[in-house]
Amino acid sequence: MTDPQEPKRSQTGATTSLTSDLEARIARANREREVAEQASLVPAKDMSGWNRGMRLGSEFVAAILVGAGIGYLLDLWLHTSPWLMLVMLMVGFAAGVLNVVRSANEMNKAVPPPTAAQRVPDDEEDE
Amino acid sequence: MADPNKVDPIHQFLITDVVPLGGGFSLTNSALFMVLTVAVIGLYLILSTQKRSLVPNRVQLVSEMLYEFVANMVSSSAGKAGMKFFPFVFSLFMFVLVANMFGMVPFFFAATSHIIITFALALLVFIVVIVYGFYKNGLKFLKLFVPSGVPGYVLPIVVPIEFVSFLSRPISLSVRLFANILAGHITLKVFAGFVVTLGGLGFLGWLGALLPLVMTIALTALEFLVAALQAYVFAVLTSMYINDAIHPSH
Numbered sequence: 001m002t003d004p005q006e007p008k009r010s011q012t013g014a015t016t017s018l019t020s021d022l023e024a025r026i027a028r029a030n031r032e033r034e035v036a037e038q039a040s041l042v043p044a045k046d047m048s049g050w051n052r053g054m055r056l057g058s059e060f061v062a063a064i065l066v067g068a069g070i071g072y073l074l075d076l077w078l079h080t081s082p083w084l085m086l087v088m089l090m091v092g093f094a095a096g097v098l099n100v101v102r103s104a105n106e107m108n109k110a111v112p113p114p115t116a117a118q119r120v121p122d123d124e125e126d127e
Numbered sequence: 128m129a130d131p132n133k134v135d136p137i138h139q140f141l142i143t144d145v146v147p148l149g150g151g152f153s154l155t156n157s158a159l160f161m162v163l164t165v166a167v168i169g170l171y172l173i174l175s176t177q178k179r180s181l182v183p184n185r186v187q188l189v190s191e192m193l194y195e196f197v198a199n200m201v202s203s204s205a206g207k208a209g210m211k212f213f214p215f216v217f218s219l220f221m222f223v224l225v226a227n228m229f230g231m232v233p234f235f236f237a238a239t240s241h242i243i244i245t246f247a248l249a250l251l252v253f254i255v256v257i258v259y260g261f262y263k264n265g266l267k268f269l270k271l272f273v274p275s276g277v278p279g280y281v282l283p284i285v286v287p288i289e290f291v292s293f294l295s296r297p298i299s300l301s302v303r304l305f306a307n308i309l310a311g312h313i314t315l316k317v318f319a320g321f322v323v324t325l326g327g328l329g330f331l332g333w334l335g336a337l338l339p340l341v342m343t344i345a346l347t348a349l350e351f352l353v354a355a356l357q358a359y360v361f362a363v364l365t366s367m368y369i370n371d372a373i374h375p376s377h
Contacts, residue, residue, distance in 0.1 A: 051356050054303055062299035067291045088291070095291035099299070106367075 052107060059099035067092015134320030136313045140240055157244070160236045164225045172221075193221070200363055205370040212369050215255065219248060220362035223304065227354035230308060231347075237312055239357075242305040249301035252365045260372035271375040300364055307357050311350045318343045 071088025075081040146154040154162075175186040183191055197217045201209050223239060230237025238244050260268040272289040273282065321339035325332040 048352075048356065050353070051360065054307060055360065058299040058303040058306070059295070062302060063291055063295040066295040066298055070291065070294070088287075091287050092291050092295075094288045095295060098288060098292050099295060 055103055055107075056100050059103055060096040063096035063099050064089065064092040067095060134316075134323060136316035136320065139312060139316060140237075140309070142241075156236045157238050157241060160229055160238045161226065161244070164222060164229060164238065168221045168225050193217075197362060200359075201366045201369075204363065204366040205373060208373045209366060209369050212255075212366070216362050216365050216369070219252070219365055220358055223248070223361050224355065224358035227308060227358055228351075230312065231351060231354060237308055239304055240308040240312055242301060245301040245305040246297065248304075248361075249297035252300065252368060253297040256368045256372040259369070260375055263373060264375050268372070268375045271371060275376060296364075296368060300361065304357050304361055307353050311346075311353055315343065315346050315350060318346060 067088045067090075068085060070092075071085035074084040074088070078084065142155050142157055144153040145156055145159050148154060172190055175190045178184075178187065180187065194217070197220050198210070198213060201213050201216050205212065226238045226244075229235050230240060257268075260271070264270075271293065272286050274285065274289065277285055318339045322336045322343065325336035325339065328335070
């Protein structure tokens with residue numbers, strides 16, 4: 001409100017009353033604040049890229065390790081080395097993919113990916 | 128450490144005896160910092176909420192915010208029935224958070240940088256989920272391994288996959304926390320070591336040392352973020368797994 005231009009503008013725009021000008025300015029400020037709030041909210045809800053990567057990666061690797069481990073122990077027990085380990089490695093791989101798909105689904109549910117209409121054209125990403 | 132000028136990024140994870148207890152047992156630095164973690168959490172929460180003022184002061188507000196944060200997390204991912212496990216999730220969250228933050232203090236030991244600690248926590252979650260799942264649902268808990276709407280002839284393939292996927296949970300839960308803290312601390316130490324090494328090379332070395340110094344400062348901030356984030360992730364996934372124990376069908 002300490003803007004030096006303010007009084008001059010209200011004098012020249014004699015037809016617009018002071019209150020309607022104020023209302024317009026309040027509406028504009030509200031709109032600007034909403035946009036800013038939404039922009040700041042998205043990275044907070046989104047768990048940050050590093051975290052997403054760590055989560056998906058560890059889910060995938062853990063399933064493979066567990067699958068191969070189970071197969072190895074079964075082989076030791078049944079003396080069928082290395083066949084069960086190979087089979088369980090494949091099963092672990094499938095379980096890893098399942099884990100990744102599930103956690104990606106959960107992430108998408110928590111933070112819906114932007115649709116084509118919402119997406120702001122971004123020059124940096126295209127280059 | 129024999130040579131104090133040698134940069135050894137792994138040295139910080141060395142377990143040493145602090146108080147020998149006799150009989151081959153002793154209080155190690157890892158155990159000491161876990162005890163300190165629990166003591167700090169307990170003292171803070173008890174002292175800050177002692178007054179129970181209707182209009183909280185700043186200290187009490189932090190406790191209330193932590194409470195509400197975890198309560199919202201549990202109720203949103205495990206529902207109202209999951210609130211039974213709120214004390215469990217809250218304890219885990221606070222322990223991991225404070226232990227991670229302790230690790231960020233110079234000369235303090237990061238207890239969560241050892242996989243045996245994080246694996247013990249993850250195994251605790253895993254056992255709670257299994258025991259409560261069978262207690263609440265009986266044999267219906269096994270429906271967790273049989274997705275609904277799958278034709279019978281695919282089940283021999285799907286059930287082992289679901290089983291392995293279930294068993295991989297404690298591994299991924301513990302490895303994620305441990306790897307984040309371990310990798311973060313090593314990176315920090317390596318870059319800080321560059322500053323020391325370059326600083327010993329005279330004027331040009333001083334100039335060169337500026338780059339890793341800036342990097343170290345940036346990484347310290349990142350590590351604080353990771354420490355808080357990993358505690359959050361640990362707690363969120365715990366409440367999701369508890370949700371599976373309460374409603375064992377996908």
